[in-house]
Structures are given as C-alpha cells and as structure tokens.
Amino acid sequence: MKVLVVEDEVNLGTSICDGLEAEGIEAELVGDGITGVERGNDASFDAIVLDIMLPGLNGFRVCADLRAAGVTTPILMLTAKDGELDEAEALDTGADDFLRKPFSFVVLVARLNALARRGARGYSGILEVGDLALDRESHRARRGDVSIDLTPREFALLAILLAQPGKAIRKVDLVNEVWGADFEGDPNIVEVYIGYLRRKIDLPFSRRSIETVRGIGYRMDPAGG
Amino acid sequence: MKVLVVEDEVNLGTSICDGLEAEGIEAELVGDGITGVERGNDASFDAIVLDIMLPGLNGFRVCADLRAAGVTTPILMLTAKDGELDEAEALDTGADDFLRKPFSFVVLVARLNALARRGARGYSGILEVGDLALDRESHRARRGDVSIDLTPREFALLAILLAQPGKAIRKVDLVNEVWGADFEGDPNIVEVYIGYLRRKIDLPFSRRSIETVRGIGYRMDPAGG
DNA sequence: CTCGGAGTTCAGCCTCTTCTCAGGGACCTT
C-alpha cells in the first residue's frame, strides 16, 4: 500500500508519513497543490491524503483537477474544524471521504484502509440510488432522464443522504455536515431544505424518496423512492 | 465469563468491576492503554470494556493495536457524552459496540452479554432474534422481509428486550432504561408500550415474541416468536 | 441601482407521539 500525502504544514505532514510507515504503509509527502497534482497522476498510489489549506492550489482545486485529468485514486480530504460546507464541498469536488481536524491518527489509517479496499471503483463522480442520481461534475441531480437544478445547500444536503442510503441520519448530524458544527441558527433550517428537495426530486415524480424518521431525522429510501 | 476493563479513572473502574462481579462476571481492571494492549492479547477474556480517554495510548489506539495483533475479542468502547463522532470512530477502529457516558449499568451488562454471546463475529449494527431484527442504522425493525416503523420509545424498548433474548426483564428496569431513572409518571407506561410493540411486531404476523412474566416484567422469546 | 436567486427566520397549522386514566379481563390464592 502506497499513499500520497499533500500537506504544507511540515510537522503535520511528516508526522502523518512517519505514522503511516510505522503501520507498514509507504508514504510520500509533497508540500503544495501544484506538486500534488503532478504526483497525483502517478497511478501507483492507492490513496491520496489531501489538506484543504495549501499554497499554490487549494485542496478543492487539486481534487477537481485530478478528477478532471481522469485520476480515480481514492482521495481523503482533511477539512478544518470550523470549515462550514468544507466537507460537503470536498465530496462535491470528487473526494471520496473526509476527516475533520484535529483527527485521530488511528482513524486516518482505518479510513485509508477502507478507501484502498474499495479501490478506484469508489469514485465515479456520481452518487446513485435507484433512478435518482447526483452528478458532482455538472453539479446537478437527475431523476431518470430529467435534469434537476439544485442550489449549493440543496446539493450538499442531498449528497449526505445519498451517500448513506437506508441509514437514518440525525438532524443534528445533517446540520453539522451541511452548515458546519458552529452553525447557531434555527435548526428548522433542515426541515426547510428537506422541503425544498422534496419539491424538486420527489413531488414532480410522485415519489417519496426522502423519508421522515420522526424524532430522529431523515432517511433516503434505498430504492430511490 | 471474564471481562477486561481498561479505565484510568479508579472510581469508575472499580465500580464497574464490582458491579460485574456482582453479576457473576469475572472482571480485571487495568488503568492505562499500554497495559490494556498487553492484557488484551490474553485470549481468555470474553469481552473488553475500553474507555477512550486513557493515559499512554488512547482507546482508539488500543483498539486498533489489538485488532492489528489479530485479537478478535469483542470490544465495547465507552465514549464521551458529547462526542458524537467518537462513536463512529470507535466502530471504525474495530470496536464492536459503544456506550455513551454516562451509561446505565444494566445496559452495560446487557451489551457485554450480547457481545460475548456473539463472540468474535463482530458488530453489525443489527440486533437479531429469529426473524425479528432491529436495525440501528435505518432505525427500523424488520420481521422477515417486512419493514416496521417504530417511534423512538418503541425502538428503545424493543432494543432492550432484543439485547437479552430469553431473559425476563423487570418492569422497573425497563422504565429506567427507556424513560430514565427520574421518570415519575405512571409505571403502567411500560404495559402500554409493550402493547404498541405487540401490535406492530407480533399481531400482524400471528406471533407472540414478547412474553409477559407475571409479577416480573417481560421476556423476548429467544426463537423470535 | 434594480432585480432575482439563495439563504434564513419565523409563526401557524397539522400530525404523530407520548402519556394518563379507567374499565374490564386474566390469573392466583384462599
């Protein structure tokens, strides 16, 4: 197993690499986004760990560029603790997983193993459940042959639901993922946006793909509605 | 049954061990992560209770190290009250189950019994007895192929019963687990909710999985009805 | 500057859940 680490903070980067090698994982460190894109094209990596804050190109850009270049290596993004929308945006730009800083090293290794196990088929650019699909590249949803425009918030929310079909996701988790952990507004915002989504992806098609789990949150029907 | 408890807080650790021994479970206490890894390699333990906050190695690390060393003993992690992400990470690093602090002792014993019974098979997120299953992820029950929606109260109650199939559980314990120790309403509430559950999981299937133990409480038929 | 889209807040309405209560039934003891 061989991993590319793109991280400009030298201390963090070297400690990640040292730790990975202690686990028997080969690790290569690069310190900026441009080099990251260059090295990322090397198909011999089993996974890429990518910080968001980078000199040159930021992590989102690196990720998007790699995907645009046809690289399918699994990418795990390191997001800032208080970075609102970072995580949804990470998935949005083609990352396969993310880890919020500060993160536990053990968890990093576990996630990398999981990603590498899934291999390159993990990333398709499209999240699909039944006839409902979310295309990260065109930033739109599709129900069958019908394209659906979504706002960024709607997109982020739907991405979280589609990533775990069948799983009931608590409202507070949805807020954390889409609006950020430091969101202090009205939690009712989730219901409002679920309402928007239903009017776009369910009502016009007489479907009920987003199920309410009263007292908990929402669940994506694994059959897509 | 023999359990290893890894907990640095001496009061909590000894009270867990004393409580377990009162239940006829042999318990051994160690106070730091490094000793935890050493003792955890002893295959004679039927389960390991592991706190996350530990001196030396934290709980995630202990868990990962044990798994890396090929130890398959079921591990139950104790997670902080407000650490929602801890639980996902616990499962990620190889734990079989988790319990959020502060926890009820009865639940701890129940979970340990469930884990030990399952043995090294691992945590699936699903409690299953006969053809009756409780899926914690989708937050639903299933009888055969039929999905059953449950309210949060019904879900919690059924979870307790399913965790200890065949064991008669006292009504007062059910109240404590589901409604909390400070519940001061009508104890008849248990009967009412047992009734709700029966109407959802038994009557439509002509089963009798929840048995009344007169004068005591209720028991889950280990055959699932 | 104006317009429109996106994001958010809020209040009212409606539905479902929770809980209480009381009557009747089941079971046990004497």
Added chain:
DNA sequence: AAGGTCCCTGAGAAGAGGCTGAACTCCGAG
C-alpha cells in the same frame, strides 16, 4: 367461587415534532 392483584387496552388530552408559506436579508449580475 370470591377476592385481590396484575395486566391489557381503548379513549383522549397535551405537547412535541415536522411542514410550509411568507417575509426578510444578503449578494452578485446586469
């Protein structure tokens, strides 16, 4: 068989949770 205790269940009140339309802010495009 009588009486007592325990359990079951239907009805309904109270309240929490969820949905939605309306209005407001913010911001960028034209």
